[in-house]
Amino acid sequence: MADDDHIIRIKGLRNRFGDQTVHDGLDLDVRRGEILGVVGGSGTGKSVLMRSIIGLQAPVAGEVEVFGEPTLGRDEVETVDIRKRWGVLFQGGALFSTLTVAENVQVPLREFYPDLDLALLDEIASYKVVMTGLPADAGPKYPAELSGGMRKRAGLARALALDPELLFLDEPTAGLDPIGAAAFDALTKGLQRTLGLTVFLITHDLDTLYAICDRVAVLADKKVIAVGTIPELLATDHPWIQEYFNGPRGRNAVAAQEAGQAGSADDDARAHPTEVPRETSGQRTQGSVADNAARGAPAGDPSRTLAHTDAARTTGTN
Numbered sequence: 607m608a609d610d611d612h613i614i615r616i617k618g619l620r621n622r623f624g625d626q627t628v629h630d631g632l633d634l635d636v637r638r639g640e641i642l643g644v645v646g647g648s649g650t651g652k653s654v655l656m657r658s659i660i661g662l663q664a665p666v667a668g669e670v671e672v673f674g675e676p677t678l679g680r681d682e683v684e685t686v687d688i689r690k691r692w693g694v695l696f697q698g699g700a701l702f703s704t705l706t707v708a709e710n711v712q713v714p715l716r717e718f719y720p721d722l723d724l725a726l727l728d729e730i731a732s733y734k735v736v737m738t739g740l741p742a743d744a745g746p747k748y749p750a751e752l753s754g755g756m757r758k759r760a761g762l763a764r765a766l767a768l769d770p771e772l773l774f775l776d777e778p779t780a781g782l783d784p785i786g787a788a789a790f791d792a793l794t795k796g797l798q799r800t801l802g803l804t805v806f807l808i809t810h811d812l813d814t815l816y817a818i819c820d821r822v823a824v825l826a827d828k829k830v831i832a833v834g835t836i837p838e839l840l841a842t843d844h845p846w847i848q849e850y851f852n853g854p855r856g857r858n859a860v861a862a863q864e865a866g867q868a869g870s871a872d873d874d875a876r877a878h879p880t881e882v883p884r885e886t887s888g889q890r891t892q893g894s895v896a897d898n899a900a901r902g903a904p905a906g907d908p909s910r911t912l913a914h915t916d917a918a919r920t921t922g923t924n
């Protein structure tokens with residue numbers, strides 16, 4: 607079932623935990639170079655799906671191919687060449703608290719390239735830290751010394767350590783303030799464009815879906831019930847999809863996009879593909895001092911933080 611245009615192909619996936627069936631006959635293709643948003647109510651199995659693809663969850667049935675190669679039923683050694691080609695940002699960042707940011711970024715490098723010398727490890731880690739918009743002096747800091755937004759960026763730096771072609775992001779904007787979330791979206795889009803990444807992005811954040819996702823896959827009833835662009839999804843009559851996109855939060859996200867919010871982030875991403883754009887908020891929700899510093903914006907400088915207009919950011923209901 608390999609196909610050059612598809613980085614991930616899933617057929618007939620079934621996952622169970624005891625008596626609970628999470629997935630039953632789930633099919634999904636992820637196209638090369640796209641940002642695929644994955645949405646669904648809480649507990650519909652988005653994270654379990656991601657874990658099934660990356661080999662952390664053993665499904666009871668189905669087929670999963672990544673880069674044209676089957677991954678299920680194969681051990682870590684057999685899949686090492688596939689695993690090197692993806693990076694993962696887990697929910698909350700999942701950094702090792704006893705390691706510095708730089709040491710966290712070096713974890714996958716040490717795992718897959720144990721012979722790399724320390725100077726090169728340090729150089730790569732510094733580059734990845736800056737690439738994700740963190741200040742250069744974030745490398746020696748411990749996760750507890752970072753803001754939530756900076757921890758996400760550190761997790762992203764680790765996910766990018768091996769120069770992946772495929773990036774998995776599990777709720778990357780959860781817990782971020784609206785400015786930080788929009789900045790993270792722009793960073794994701796910029797990296798996707800610059801590095802030619804394919805992105806599998808689990809989110810509840812409607813603004814993220816509108817701003818950066820090429821297509822959206824909807825999980826419900828133990829399957830992917832629909833996948834397509836947002837207009838294509840809106841043309842379906844599934845009640846959950848209609849409620850999700852046409853509910854008050856969905857309408858807010860559309861209004862925000864029409865007001866130019868998504869365009870601003872997108873333009874910034876184009877202009878500065880691996881930098882974090884200047885961000886702004888019509889509702890004057892400011893990022894933390896640390897987050898502003900991470901974006902290169904002086905704390906409290908209104909000329910930087912109000913350069914664009916940013917309507918309310920919207921997170922989908924579960």
Ligand SMILES: Nc1ncnc2c1ncn2[C@@H]1O[C@H](COP(=O)(O)OP(=O)(O)OP(=O)(O)O)[C@@H](O)[C@H]1O
Binds near residue numbers: 628650655
């Ligand atoms: N290791 C596990 N053991 C038992 N049940 C599990 C395990 N992992 C997940 N589940 C169950 O599988 C279901 C799907 O979980 P999952 O975390 O994938 O949901 P989700 O769609 O990502 O939810 P959310 O949006 O709230 O993060 C849940 O009912 C969860 O309790």
